[in-house]
Amino acid sequence: MRAHIPSYEMVAPKTLEEALTRLAEGRGEWRIFAGGTDLMVLLEAGKLTHRRFLSVWRVQELRGITFAPQFVTLGSLTTYTDVLRHEMLRREFPLLAAAAAETGGVATQNRGTLGGNIVNASPAADSPPALLVYDAEVELTSARGSRWLPLREFHTGYKTTQLRADELLARIRLPRETAGFKPYYRKVGTRKAQAISKVCFAGLRNRATGEARIALGSVAPVPLRCLKTEAVVRQGGDAAAALAREIAPIDDMRSTAAYRLRVAQNLLKEFLDA
Amino acid sequence: MAESLIGVGVPRKEGRNKVTGKAQYIDDLHFEGMLYGVTVRSPAPRGRIKAIRFGKEIPWDEFTVVTAADIPGKNCIALIVDDQPCLAQSVVNHAEEPVLLLAHADKYLLEEARRAVEIEIEPLPAIFNIEDSLRGDLIIWGENNVFKQFRVSKGNVDAAWSEAALIVEGEYSTGAQEQLYIENNGMIAIAGPEQGVTVWGSMQCPYYIHKALKTVFGLPEEKIRVIQAETGGGFGGKEEYPSMIAAHAALLAWKAGKPVKLIYDRAEDMAATTKRHPSRTRHRTAVSRDGKLLAMEVDFVVDGGAYATLSSVVLSRGTIHAAGPYACPNVRILSRAVATNAPPHGAFRGFGAPQSIFALERHMDRAAAAVGLAPEEFRRRNFLRKGDTTATGQVIHEDVDMPGMLDQALRESDYHAKKERFARDNRGNAIKRGIGFASFFHGAGFTGSGERYLASIAGVEATSEGIVRVLASSTEIGQGTNTILTQIAAGTLGVPYESVEIVQPDTGNVPNSGPTVASRTCMVVGQLVESAALGLKETLAGAGLLKPSYTPEEFTRACAAYIAQHGPLRSYSQYQAPPGIFWDDEKYQGDAYGAFAWAVYVAEVNVDTLTCEARVTNFVAVQEVGRVVNPVLAAGQIEGGVAQGIGLALYENVVWQNGRMVNGQMTNYIIPTAVDIPPIKVVFEERPYAYGPMGAKGIGELPMDGPAPAIASAVENATGIRLNSVPATPETLMAALDNAYA
Amino acid sequence: MPKAAINITVNGAARSVSVWPMARLLDVIREELGLTGTKEGCGEGECGACAILLDGRLTNSCLVPALQADGAAITTIEGIARGEKLAPIQQAFLECGGAQCGICTPGMIMAAVSLLAENAKPSEAEIRNALAGNLCRCTGYMRIFEAVSRASRPEGPQR
Secondary structure (H helix, E strand, O other): OOOOHHHOEEEOOOOHHHHHHHHHHHOOOOEEEOOOOOHHHHHHOOOOOOOEEEEOOOOHHHOOEEEOOOEEEEEOOOEHHHHHHOHHHHHHOHHHHHHHHOOOOHHHHHHOEHHHHHHOOOOOOOHHHHHHHOOOEEEEEEOOEEEEEEHHHHEEEOOEEOOOOOOEEEEEEEEOOOOOOEEEEEEEOOOOOOOOOOEEEEEEEEOOOOEEEEEEEOOOOOOEEOHHHHHHHHHOOOHHHHHHHHOOOOOOOOOOHHHHHHHHHHHHHHHHHO | OOOOOOOOOOOOOOHHHHHHOOOOEHHHOOOOOOEEEEEEEOOOOOEEEEEEEEOOOOOHHHOEEEOHHHOOOOOOOOOOOOOOOOOOOOEEOOOOOEEEEEEEOOHHHHHHHHHHEEEEEEEOOOOOOHHHHHHOOOOOOOOOOEEEEEEEEEOOHHHHHOOOOEEEEEEEEEOOOEOOOOOOOEEEEEEEOOOEEEEEEOOOOHHHHHHHHHHHHOOOHHHEEEEEOEOOOOOOOOOOHHHHHHHHHHHHHHHHOOOEEEEOOHHHHHHHOOEOOOEEEEEEEEEOOOOOEEEEEEEEEEEEEOOOOOHHHHHHHHHHOOOOOEOOOEEEEEEEEEEOOOOOOOOOOOOOHHHHHHHHHHHHHHHHHHHOOOHHHHHHOOEOOOOOEOOOOOEOOOOOOHHHHHHHHHHHOOHHHHHHHHHHHHOOOOEEEEEEEEEEEEEEOOOOOHHHHHOOEEEEEEOOOOOEEEEOOOOOOOOOHHHHHHHHHHHHHOOOHHHEEEOOOEOOOOOOOOOOOOOOHHHHHHHHHHHHHHHHHHHHHHOOOOOOOOOHHHHHHHHHHHHHHHOOEEEEEEOOOOOOOOEEOOOOEEOOOOEEEEEEEEEEEEEEOOOOEEEEEEEEEEEEOEOOOOHHHHHHHHHHHHHHHHHHHHHOOOOEEOOEEOOOOOOOOOOOOOOOOOOEEEEEOOOOOOOOHHHEOOOOOHHHHOHHHHHHHHHHHHHOOOOOEEOOOHHHHHHHHHHHHO | OOOEEEEEEEOOEEEEEEEOOOOEHHHHHHHHOOOOOOOOOOOOOOOOOOEEEEOOEEEEHHHOEHHHHOOOEEEOHHHOOEOOEOOHHHHHHHHHOOOOOOOOHHHHHHHHHHHHHHOOOOOHHHHHHHOOOOOOOOOOOHHHHHHHHHHHOOOOOOO
């Protein structure tokens, strides 16, 4: 444990209103803390630079999975375990279930949240590629009100987002338009469990309409919905070349740019051939 | 009765404490008034220390600060060559080298202080790989960067080349590997000029630490006491480095006048402590038309890191295993351990042998292909048999049957049918399946004259209640020392398992039974315990208190009577080499080991050509380790070793940058999880060894040797690519596949 | 920053402790509550040695800030046996050789307890998945699978 723990502050509001009031008054002093599976790792390494945290773990308004005719809405504190245990969600959004099942082990799945996974803004996050192909929208809420934003616009660059200092991510909404789509999900991370992805591929294909939706993780500064590649697929062009232009993989301690590009293209081919 | 406990899977002696959470590891211990310690380390791989600056806003007067100037004795970690400083004084030779120590009661404040110390280094050029070290353009150690060199010579290699039908050459390499015991290193020390130095900690070798502390403090041996706490895995990683940590904790305690606890976190343990030596091996082999080995020339080099530490002995074992379990009339081996500016590489299960055996087994596959034989048939024609001589000229007196074990392993794994089926099914399939094997041996106990020099002692004592206590410095680190020594003592004395206790290894209380390394605990120390127990029995019989045949109750009465009449009832035994063992240190010839364990391992793999991820899908391990003392523990040793071997082969990749491990977290240094390990079938062929306790030989390191070459062979079978180095990460496999298809 | 008083039910007993809000629950368990059976292996949620049940759910205690445990019930390895009598899963670990060095064992047993509470008869694949977040370096896992499987069978452990 490399952090100076006494200099960190945490408060735990019980209601959303209380949390939003704190955020509004704090002018950027407070950061939201959910299941802690990312932030506590930084704390351990002595690399958690922010010092004041609002724990929303007990805020019930941020939990729950509700089905309406057009949308399914997920509280941002929905854990991977919540996803895996929800029969209807698993059936209708199998990519999300696949992502949840491949995130960490059981203990991580019990604590990690979809909202945290999105806001933490890691390009290697496991759930965003799945959420992106489902055209997820996120609700950003503050004391001033709420706004909905397509998830694909939420991440603006490496570890940067549209979230304002007084906002928190309250809910995630998925349009229930998955009928007719065939799902494809592959997380590539060397070992089978407890891995950080080198490439993560989520795809939906509708043979009847020719529509393909494609999103990847770990190949760009942000989890990337590949709209240009999708267009090329629709037009019957060279999808692999389009993907190569659209993604921007790098070399790091986990893998190489060349490997990531090749695997992304191989998975694209498998997805399209399936 | 005597042997009723041998060959039985009795539950682990300390198992109950482990499954209830009661076992006390070093971080679980707390001493009144204890301070916490940390180590401040070199940020650079090589250079001169220009300045050490202490940042503002830290109440430094509250801290205990130790530098090299505070060392009362000699500033070195005594081991073989005393070149490694306890704390760097003017120069640093590797990143993460310890420079300064801090202690404080508040461990959070201590972290602030660690961050506030700045060590300014004037950089010097550094070496980061074997080839640069051998080239010698830059000399960083001694006269030529070579810590140690061995030459082994048998027959006349030069005369053989011209007779050969074929000459096969190859180069092979293996990477660094982190031991990754799940319990990080740690020590607690109490020290002062009056009471001397006492340390408790996680360790394999209490007497190594004892020797190091004597040197650092310049104290007589009775002023030093080393006590092992429950130890959460070692695998060699707690063989030599704990001496450093013990010295650091003791220096802080000495200066502070208070107990000091020094526990590494995972990041520090990964970055600073030892790893398996990276290696590079070149083979040149002469083969006859009918597939007989005529000559082998081997050039084996290991990267020792910045200081000599154990590299010479790691090299020695790697050298002796470099020609493997094959009969070859002419052998020449040149081996070298060279210096680089990496943290010193050290002991890791197998100790050089996994490296040289990987190269050899890959090369044997290559030679088989060159001469047009199946790899199993090529092995069969060349295996060592009883009466043959090894590379060092050791005559094999054991009833070894490698061809029989090979047949059994191939049968158990359904090798031939699968090989055929995979070849058929792989066509047009993105997932390629393959099967491969490795055949190998592993010498038990210290190499050459090592055991004679060690002259280990173990003892047993009995109480008047009939409780037998085993006295040895051999440590339980998960491998089963407590259990097998209990089985051997109880079995020899004919008393119940529950009547035997293992005395906690404590240099103040137990004799030096040698380090807990080299697959020697069961075979060598077990034999000492057996013979000490026999001595105790003879003492009782000699005193007329015990008949040749007796019940446990009669044994208890005899102990009570003896103690009443004569006082303490103890018996010790000291190592004596089995008859006919001879070793020449100069020529590196003779009987390298008292006994070998023999094995054939078969691996099956899947390689997904889309991602180049390889997975082991099935594993068969057939071995002969003498008599199996505890089948549950023994199988656990094999399975655990195979899992580590799978890691070495496919997953475990230390990523270096300027001599520093940059993926030093469990998140980024990948070891196999519960879903990555295939079913492992373990088969023991039991051939009792005449000089082992109840016929047992060594077992611990053996399973580390075979998996990597077997898996590499299987990957090659699946994909057709030549796989000459491990780890075979997906990235390297993809590059190799590209080359193969290009 | 001030310390906070939190209330936790620990292995069935109510406890109140004063903690730094972001102290790791792991450290609170080991140092404040004195329950050292819960181990630290990596400090980053990767190895599972610190696993406990937090409100019945398997949780890596190194990743939980103490304040978030306020009002929660936790079960640690010390709460698994019934007095001197080992729980079936502990007995099975002992008999099958599921523990070697023992440092991963408490977390591994907690993961097994969590699995068996929800799935009394897990398949080997289910056992493997349930334990995938707990790293063991000694055993190669085979004997751990066997132990979990044995604990789930009606006849239970042999002794």
